[in-house]
Amino acid sequence: MTCDINDLADFASLLADESRKVINKYFRKNITISIKNDNTQATNVDIEVEELLRQIIKNRYEGHQIVGEEIINEKKIDNSGIKWVLDPIDGTRAFIHGKPTFGTLIAVIKNDLPIVGLIDQPIQKERWISFNNKTNYNGNLVKSSNNTDxxxxxxxxxxxxxxxxxxxxxxxxxxxxxxxxxxxxxxxxxxxxxxxxxxxxxxxxxxxxxxxxxxxxxxxxxxxxxxxxxxxxxxxxxxxxxxxxxxxxxxxxxxxxxx
Amino acid sequence: MTCDINDLADFASLLADESRKVINKYFRKNITISIKNDNTQATNVDIEVEELLRQIIKNRYEGHQIVGEEIINEKKIDNSGIKWVLDPIDGTRAFIHGKPTFGTLIAVIKNDLPIVGLIDQPIQKERWISFNNKTNYNGNLVKSSNNTDxxxxxxxxxxxxxxxxxxxxxxxxxxxxxxxxxxxxxxxxxxxxxxxxxxxxxxxxxxxxxxxxxxxxxxxxxxxxxxxxxxxxxxxxxxxxxxxxxxxxxxxxxxxxxx
CATH class of the missing domain: 3.40.190.80 (D-Maltodextrin-Binding Protein; domain 2)
Structure with a gap:
């Protein structure tokens, strides 16, 4: 299996397309809240999204390691050195309170270096994706502020x-x-x-x-x-x-x- | 001039339609920030919206009092006992930081009692309007939680x-x-x-x-x-x-x- 960075970035976007569908199905509807061991909250949606993304990654890149917020992590890793890091809903409190400022986070790490980063806001349909040292927001390159004051x-x-x-x-x-x-x-x-x-x-x-x-x-x-x-x-x-x-x-x- | 509560509520909605247009023109574009006497921030957009809403109210209800966040308030009031209370952008910091969680606030006060209340989120096109003890969100009646725990x-x-x-x-x-x-x-x-x-x-x-x-x-x-x-x-x-x-x-x- 090749691990071209453009392929990995495209695949991260495909994952975000799928998480968006699930989250939109539940936002401001009946969600089930559970308290985790570290006393923070998770919902059925956090878990459903992470399970889905893990499955899609496994189907495509069987040997890649997957690290996520909600599910016990597997140590298995192939010689690609690739690790997927998932936070299905970063900002669970905002999600529970009905505020559209949470996001799905997806990172691809190669030999401990993050080579792809993605933030998806599924309600407002806003997506940031970064690879090859360029950050793209909804299809356009973006530049942070040059304010030094x-x-x-x-x-x-x-x-x-x-x-x-x-x-x-x-x-x-x-x-x-x-x-x-x-x-x-x-x-x-x-x-x-x-x-x-x-x-x-x-x-x-x-x-x-x-x-x-x-x-x-x-x-x-x-x-x-x-x-x-x-x-x-x-x-x-x-x-x-x-x-x-x-x-x-x-x-x-x-x-x-x-x- | 009659002051039917349904007319006042319709007119509040019309004001929010107008503020929405102005705010959408400026959101995440070049805005000018000034520091007010109380050390809080205002933008050119706060002021432009308030000036516009005041003008529209004056054209329709000449004798109504208007109280707003940004502009010195006039004491004039006719015998209707009606006062419009305006906050063109509640959450100026969120607006400046590009977050779509601020809102335009419009209240109608009659003899010191608020009889119409409106929150408009212009980017997400979300609007709450309340009168006659009912609150409407984007055209549907809403009900707060009955959780007492x-x-x-x-x-x-x-x-x-x-x-x-x-x-x-x-x-x-x-x-x-x-x-x-x-x-x-x-x-x-x-x-x-x-x-x-x-x-x-x-x-x-x-x-x-x-x-x-x-x-x-x-x-x-x-x-x-x-x-x-x-x-x-x-x-x-x-x-x-x-x-x-x-x-x-x-x-x-x-x-x-x-x-």
């Missing part, structure tokens, strides 16, 4: 409850430096950053499936993404994520976080 | 930064009692409550134009809205707002806030 920056975070007490204090130093702060957008915030409407996203407590797909999306639009010390994100990162519209504003945000 | 409640607030230190502590008591908390939705959270997807919205620092339209919307769907002491909201309220899907869960939330 932190005082004019637009900041996003999903929830104040995601931070530890100490890290919330650090986060508030960025809050007091920027011009506007808005909340609750999950992966959608990173999409808005890629499109140039947001300058900084600063979060904590993220899992690998929450940020794997975002790495190519942010980098392909001209932005920068790392942990809070500036280190490149990978499967072993501590879950603190800083994404910025460009390298200069990223450096400024890192300095505020660490001073 | 606070442990299963879905809670919304726009931003942790809207609370004073003391009130944030009170708010966190509700947070620790509910099943899910989601942020950043501005007026859209109240629309989701009317439609049955959210049980409680708890906020502070709200102005009259932020909540006037929400009173009929929440009440017309079967919900309850008050300040944090349980007192009915009016122009003199202190800006603390509690909206709930039904009376029972409202009482429980009030008890948590005040104990």
């Amino acid at each position: 932190i005082n004019k920056a637009r900041l996003e975070a999903t929830s104040p409850l995601m931070f530890s007490e100490d890290s919330y204090k650090k986060f508030l130093k960025i809050v007091s430096s920027v011009s506007s702060v808005s909340w609750g957008a999950d992966c959608y915030a990173y999409g808005m950053l890629a499109n140039g409407y947001v300058d900084i996203v600063c979060e904590q407590g993220m899992k690998f499936w929450d940020y794997a797909a975002l790495i190519p999306i942010i980098e392909g639009s001209g932005g920068k993404i790392s942990d809070w010390t500036g280190k490149r994100l990978d499967e072993t990162s501590d879950g603190a994520v800083l994404a910025s519209a460009n390298e200069k504003i990223h450096e400024k945000a890192l300095k505020i976080l660490n001073n | 606070i442990n299963k409640a879905r809670l919304e607030a726009t931003s942790p930064l809207m609370f004073s230190e003391d009130s944030y502590k009170k708010f966190l008591k509700i947070v620790s009692s509910v099943s899910s908390v989601s942020w950043g939705a501005d007026c859209y959270a109240y629309g989701m409550l009317a439609n049955g997807y959210v049980d409680i919205v708890c906020e502070q620092g709200m102005k009259f134009w932020d909540y006037a339209a929400l009173i009929p919307i929440i009440e017309g769907s079967g919900g309850k809205i008050s300040d944090w002491t349980g007192k009915r909201l009016d122009e003199t309220s202190d800006g603390a707002v509690l909206a709930s899907a039904n009376e029972k869960i409202h009482e429980k939330a009030l008890k948590i806030l005040n104990n």
Whole structure:
């Protein structure tokens, strides 16, 4: 089985077409909510989407490893070095509350490097896909903002409850430096950053499936993404994520976080 | 000039049709941001929409008073006792950040009582309108949730930064009692409550134009809205707002806030 990057990206899009159908069937209808071991919520939709995507991947690429948020992960991997990372609904709370700002996240990792990233917002039919260091939004290349002035920056975070007490204090130093702060957008915030409407996203407590797909999306639009010390994100990162519209504003945000 | 409530509601809808056109022209395009005296942001779009709506109201109902967020208010009022309350873009930060969860708010107040309330989300083409104690969403009557179990409640607030230190502590008591908390939705959270997807919205620092339209919307769907002491909201309220899907869960939330 060849693993051409264009084929993998096309296949990721096909997966998102399928997840979109399932999610649209359930959005704002009767959904079943369960509480997971880590005390977070999942719905029947999260699980149905992940099962479906896993099955489609297995049918096409039998030996690829699959890592997902909802289902126990299999260790099996063939010599392609390819791993699919799935978050069927990033922003389950927004989904439960009827807000169309959640998304399906799909990443393709080759030998620990994310080579394809995809965010799909199924209700608004918005899709970001990134590979070969280019990020595409609904068919058009996008470019993050070139604003390097932190005082004019637009900041996003999903929830104040995601931070530890100490890290919330650090986060508030960025809050007091920027011009506007808005909340609750999950992966959608990173999409808005890629499109140039947001300058900084600063979060904590993220899992690998929450940020794997975002790495190519942010980098392909001209932005920068790392942990809070500036280190490149990978499967072993501590879950603190800083994404910025460009390298200069990223450096400024890192300095505020660490001073 | 007659002031039939059905005519007023139809006219409110016509105003929202016009605001929708202007906002769609600017969303995710070049917008100009200015900082107001109270240190909050406004855009050229907030101002253009409010000027337009004021002009249309004046042409139709010359003597009605108009109160809006962006423009100095005129005291003039005729013997109809009617006041229009306008917030051209509730959720300016979301609008600036490219997120389609802001809304245009229009209320009609007669002798200090809100008799028509309207929320319009122009990008997603979602509209709530309430009068005669019924709330309509895109042409269908809606009903808030009948969940009375606070442990299963879905809670919304726009931003942790809207609370004073003391009130944030009170708010966190509700947070620790509910099943899910989601942020950043501005007026859209109240629309989701009317439609049955959210049980409680708890906020502070709200102005009259932020909540006037929400009173009929929440009440017309079967919900309850008050300040944090349980007192009915009016122009003199202190800006603390509690909206709930039904009376029972409202009482429980009030008890948590005040104990």
